[in-house]
Amino acid sequence: MSSSLLRSSALRSALRATAPATCTRAGLAGATFVRGKATLPDLPYDYGALEPNISGRIMELHHKKHHQTYVTSLNNFSEQMAEAKHKDDVKSQIALQPMINFHGGGHINHSLFWENLAPTSSGGGEPPTGALASAINDSYGSLESLKEKFNAALAGIQGSGWAWLVQDTQTGSISIKTYANQDPVVGQFRPILGIDAWEHAYYLDYENRKAEYFKAVWNVVNWKAAEARLK
Amino acid sequence: MELHHSKHHQTYITNLNAALKKQAEAVHASDITTQVSLQQAIRFNAGGHINHSLFWQNLAPTSSSDAKLSAAPNLVKHIKTTWGDEDKFREAFKAALLGIQGSGWGWLVKTETGTEQRLSIVTTKDQDPPVGGEVPILGVDMWEHAYYLQYLNGKPAYVDNIWNVINWKTAEERYLGARADAFKVLKASI
Ligand SMILES: [Fe+2]
Ligand SMILES: [Fe+2]
Ligand SMILES: [Fe+2]
Numbered sequence: 001m002s003s004s005l006l007r008s009s010a011l012r013s014a015l016r017a018t019a020p021a022t023c024t025r026a027g028l029a030g031a032t033f034v035r036g037k038a039t040l041p042d043l044p045y046d047y048g049a050l051e052p053n054i055s056g057r058i059m060e061l062h063h064k065k066h067h068q069t070y071v072t073s074l075n076n077f078s079e080q081m082a083e084a085k086h087k088d089d090v091k092s093q094i095a096l097q098p099m100i101n102f103h104g105g106g107h108i109n110h111s112l113f114w115e116n117l118a119p120t121s122s123g124g125g126e127p128p129t130g131a132l133a134s135a136i137n138d139s140y141g142s143l144e145s146l147k148e149k150f151n152a153a154l155a156g157i158q159g160s161g162w163a164w165l166v167q168d169t170q171t172g173s174i175s176i177k178t179y180a181n182q183d184p185v186v187g188q189f190r191p192i193l194g195i196d197a198w199e200h201a202y203y204l205d206y207e208n209r210k211a212e213y214f215k216a217v218w219n220v221v222n223w224k225a226a227e228a229r230l231k
Numbered sequence: 232m233e234l235h236h237s238k239h240h241q242t243y244i245t246n247l248n249a250a251l252k253k254q255a256e257a258v259h260a261s262d263i264t265t266q267v268s269l270q271q272a273i274r275f276n277a278g279g280h281i282n283h284s285l286f287w288q289n290l291a292p293t294s295s296s297d298a299k300l301s302a303a304p305n306l307v308k309h310i311k312t313t314w315g316d317e318d319k320f321r322e323a324f325k326a327a328l329l330g331i332q333g334s335g336w337g338w339l340v341k342t343e344t345g346t347e348q349r350l351s352i353v354t355t356k357d358q359d360p361p362v363g364g365e366v367p368i369l370g371v372d373m374w375e376h377a378y379y380l381q382y383l384n385g386k387p388a389y390v391d392n393i394w395n396v397i398n399w400k401t402a403e404e405r406y407l408g409a410r411a412d413a414f415k416v417l418k419a420s421i
Contacts (some may be wrong), residue, residue, distance in 0.1 A: 160333035160355030181333030199375035
């Protein structure tokens, strides 16, 4: 209980928007234009806790290096964006948008991903219950059938990207969608469960045998976290 | 290299052949919907085949004389007039490669406008191949599978070290040749 509360508050603070600071006209070059900075959230489990499905080596690199790079770059580009806004420099703001989308997306996606995984000793792989279980049965017939379709979606990604179980904010219904690169789930859809299909997510363990990774990852899916995201 | 060639490249070829077979059937059956739905799979897998075929040819062992810049006198001259010097060219290429968001490729290409020949650095996403009319001179695979086992997240080191194994002889030949010449290897292997 308390640990899950900690987890979501850690996520919230990690995802805290980087609000532009009100800066005075006297602001000089080198001044900080961004107040809140994105931070790397702690993992809610040890690096080795998802073995043998995902190795500790992958988890450590993935969290400490890859995710950290997204956080660092997001803060860097947010700072530039705030500066461009301050200067009413629309061209720079437009040029910076893809960088915010990519690095901000990388930060959001990974933050959600860590939370929707769990060691088997803490409920990883235990099937969903409640409203999410009903929604899955209604839409896919069974959890097995959802996993099959989800894995087909993952396998069909051409390049780097993510597959998500999403909820349509208009109709409330759930579906599987894939997103290229670090495009985040925003707008009409709400992220419920995401799986990273970038090669860095599995290559050290599974090499080119990505189907084996897609199969194994279900053993450490935290359906409780997914359920909590459903509205 | 072994995984990259015998598994990844092979998978593109296997999937391309499967898609081409389905397409031939769809053409035979005048089934236009199926033909259109196969296009993305053909583009992706054919692109993977084309890109990797070009890539293997434009690499060479460091010890080989082909891996020396002196193997590409005409190309190097043109690089110098375009970017100032080799280091500036390498910096520009590195920036382009590291700027790729997700999987993709970086290319040095030659374009011809009238009698003028220009060099430029372009990137293509995923397995999009350089088939827009330009002559591909050098390609660098920026998919994570190309470097992850060796460099992990150290992508800049992969990019720095790729220069030690560039086949400048192949690059020179592609530079001097026509567009069709660069793709010769492909005709032979299909
Ligand atoms: Fe990732
Ligand atoms: Fe791959
Ligand atoms: Fe490759």
